[in-house]
Amino acid sequence: EVKNFISKEKVNAEYAYLEVIKKYHTFFLSKETTVFVDKGLEIFDVCLSVIGKLQNSDKLFSLLKPKEKCVLLARSLTPMNMAILDKDYILGVALEMGGKTSHVAIMAKAKDIPAVVGVENLLNYGTKAYEAIIDGNRGMVIFNPSEKRIKFYEKEKEEFAKKRRLITTAKETKTKDGKEIDISANIEFLCEAVTAKEYGAKGIGLFRTEYLFLSKRNLPSEEEQFTIYKEVAEIMKPYFVIIRTFDLGGDKLIPGYQENNPFLGWRGIRFCLANLDFFKTQLKAILRASAYGSIKIMLPMVSTIEEVVNTKKILNELKEELRAQKIPFDENIDLGIMVETPSSVFLADVLAKICNFFSIGSNDLTQYTLACDRGNEKIAYLFSHYHPSVLRLIKETIEKAHKNGIWVGLCGEMASEILGIILLIGMGIDELSMAPQFIPRAKEFISLLDTDFCKELAEKVLKFSTTQEVIRYLKKRLKKEGIALEKYSYV
Structure with a gap:
């Protein structure tokens, strides 16, 4: 099509390519659904890369890398x-x-x-x-x-920075009555591990490794991955680092692959188990890095028992290879899963017997429970992890995990919201993982809470029928307790 355009219109390759791509880009954006819009954006993203190569120039990316603030x-x-x-x-x-x-x-x-x-x-x-x-x-x-x-905003910014410095000096995070809550960080890049530790993170609760892939457009080698995982582990010592295997698919589109409904398709562990060379490269790099710190492996988008069983078989094969090569690794490395599908909640009692830990992905769990695309602004009013059905699934997951002797954390946006923190502590969560910059405020807020108060609120809202009832009740009780909601707001 591009060749025909060049022949017919007598234009250069860059112009022809852009005009052809515009047609497809416009088609996808006109559909007004998140899946199609994301496809359109991905197509245009690739288009900019191609034109940049044709022009041997980075000018098209100048908006993302400006020279002035x-x-x-x-x-x-x-x-x-x-x-x-x-x-x-x-x-x-x-x-x-x-x-x-x-x-x-x-x-x-x-x-x-x-x-x-x-x-x-x-x-x-x-x-x-x-x-x-x-x-x-x-x-x-x-x-x-x-x-x-x-x-006003300059003063607010200064006060926030000052408070952040004070809170990050605290080593532990405890409620008013002495219950310790582990606060970890969600990161995507190596440099964020340093920030996480500075802000007082007691570990990395979620290392989103797929961005190593997305930023390069091809699979990083085993050596490249090993180096990054090793550095993160060494930075975070003596705390743990949970490395989530590549969670591609959904809105993190796989270059060169298209499907009609990516959020319900070939994503997360499904993609990895279907691309074993790809998966084994990452797992081997993680195993090698585990010799240099406390590393745990976490699988995304698990919906069946077989996905965990098959991964464990692959890990055992890779361990045998490393032993034969006399390469050190942690023989007892923990394996856990993201609980982000309703099926994984219903199977949590069985999954807990073959996993070392759970981490609830509240964003996707909410999306799949409410059949609500979390990236679609038209139905944003429906998306809420305070919906009673989502809260009950979270509670069920925590109970099943504890009954089988494993710990459970939560790494979605709910972990950094004050209403979420109250309910999660009340439901018995062991660990909260959030963006590093929210850790200081979360620590300060948790220190004001009493565990029994949180339990009382959680038990009450789990009986409610609507999201509005839950939020209204929590805000009313916080006001009664004299806790200023706006002071700790994260949204």
């Missing part, structure tokens, strides 16, 4: 865009599309970049402005702010 406004960004975004110059991000639990929003948090998503008519207003404040806590974008407003 600025705020980035866009209709949407892909996870790949976020992976290369330069946080030293991009001070904030605002997008017209997406939900607060989309992977782009999560990556912005991980990079410690203030972000607001799902802003209607953002670009219409933004083109008329010369300054903007991105308030990620309150979900606001303020164009051309007054001097008074600027001073």
Whole structure:
């Protein structure tokens, strides 16, 4: 098609390629569903890369790597865009599309970049402005702010930085009555491990390794992966590092592969078990790195017992290879799963017998329980991990894990929200994992809580029928206890 366009229109390759791609890009965006829109964005992402190669230039990526400090406004960004975004110059991000639990929003948090998503008519207003404040806590974008407003936010920023420094000096996180809660960090890149430790993380509860793949467009070698995993383990000593195997698929699209419904398709552990060379390379790198620190392996998108059993067989084969090669590794490395599908909750009592730990992925568990695309702003009002059905599944998972003698954590957005923290402590969670910058506030908030108070609230809301009832009741009780909701707000 591109060749025909060049012959007919007598234009250069870059122009022809762009015009052809525009047609497909427009088609996918017109469908207005997250899956199709993501495909359209991915196509355009690839298009920019191809044109950049044709021009032997990086100019097309200058918006993501500017030379001056600025705020980035866009209709949407892909996870790949976020992976290369330069946080030293991009001070904030605002997008017209997406939900607060989309992977782009999560990556912005991980990079410690203030972000607001799902802003209607953002670009219409933004083109008329010369300054903007991105308030990620309150979900606001303020164009051309007054001097008074600027001073308010500068003061708030200073106070937050000061409080963060004070809280991160605390080694342990305990409730008012002395119950210890492990606070870990979610990371995507090696550099974030240093940040996590500085903020007081007691481990890495989720290392999203798929971004090593997405940022390179091809599989990193065993040696490359080993080096990264080893460095993270050494940085976090003596604390643990949970490495999640590649969670490709869904909105983290696999280059060169398309399917009609990726969120219910070839993603997570399904993709890995179907691509054994790919999977074995990663597992072997993780095993080798386990000799240098406390590393655990976590499998994403598990929905059957066989997925865990088959992975354990592969691990045993790789261990035999390493023994034969006299390469050291942790013989007793822990294997756990992400509990993010309803089927894994219902099978949790069986899975707990063949796993060392669970980590609840509340974002996807909510998505699959409520049949609600977490990246679709049109149904964002339906998406809530405070829906009684989701809360009951979380409670069931914790109970089944503890009954079988394994610990359970949670690494979704719920872990960093104050209402979520209260309920999770009340339901008996052992570990909370969140973006590093939220750790100081979470520690401070937990120190104000009493375990019995949290249990009382959790038991009460588990009997409710609607999300609104849950949130309304929790806010009412917090107000009664004199806890200022806005002071600890994460949303």
